[in-house]
Amino acid sequence: MASPLLNIVLHHPEIPQNTGNIGRTCLAIGAKLWLIRPLGFSIDEKSLRRAGLDYWQHVDWEVVDSFAEVCSRLPEASIWCLTRHAARLVWDAEFARGDILLFGSESRGLPAAILDELPVRNLRLPTHPVVRSLNLASTVSTVAYEAVRQFGGLDLPG
Numbered sequence: 001m002a003s004p005l006l007n008i009v010l011h012h013p014e015i016p017q018n019t020g021n022i023g024r025t026c027l028a029i030g031a032k033l034w035l036i037r038p039l040g041f042s043i044d045e046k047s048l049r050r051a052g053l054d055y056w057q058h059v060d061w062e063v064v065d066s067f068a069e070v071c072s073r074l075p076e077a078s079i080w081c082l083t084r085h086a087a088r089l090v091w092d093a094e095f096a097r098g099d100i101l102l103f104g105s106e107s108r109g110l111p112a113a114i115l116d117e118l119p120v121r122n123l124r125l126p127t128h129p130v131v132r133s134l135n136l137a138s139t140v141s142t143v144a145y146e147a148v149r150q151f152g153g154l155d156l157p158g
Helices: 016-029 046-051 053-058 067-073 112-117 136-151
Strands: 007-011 032-036 061-064 079-082 100-103
Touching: 007 016, 007 067, 007 136, 016 032, 016 053, 016 136, 032 067, 061 067, 067 100, 079 136, 100 136
Parallel strands: 007 032, 007 100, 032 061, 079 100
Antiparallel strands: none
């Protein structure tokens, strides 16, 4: 099996519909989806499968117990942490194939311990000040496709 284009990591995801939609985005671009426990839903929950439509069985995904486990399995990958508190914009990052795009839970975001460990790797999407945050699935899709744009697009059959 070929290496994934990107590694999309969800730290303690809570909403199955978001995770299902993110799984669909991962499949669309050839990324691997990593889910870090605890999860706010059951993996076999009907709404997760529904959100992923009939694609879920084709998604390259794995559930792990910690972010440290992801890092140990992908020691060469650059890590990008997405947070609304970052000063640096997504457009200023230089993404590479195989990078880790790390996203926090819908209600809490990423823990300070992770963000403080990698401050130069913290990124945000710009939003109007009245918008507290974007939907997680929308954010993942936007950032993942920006990374793909930087690579020059997907290598897909015409």
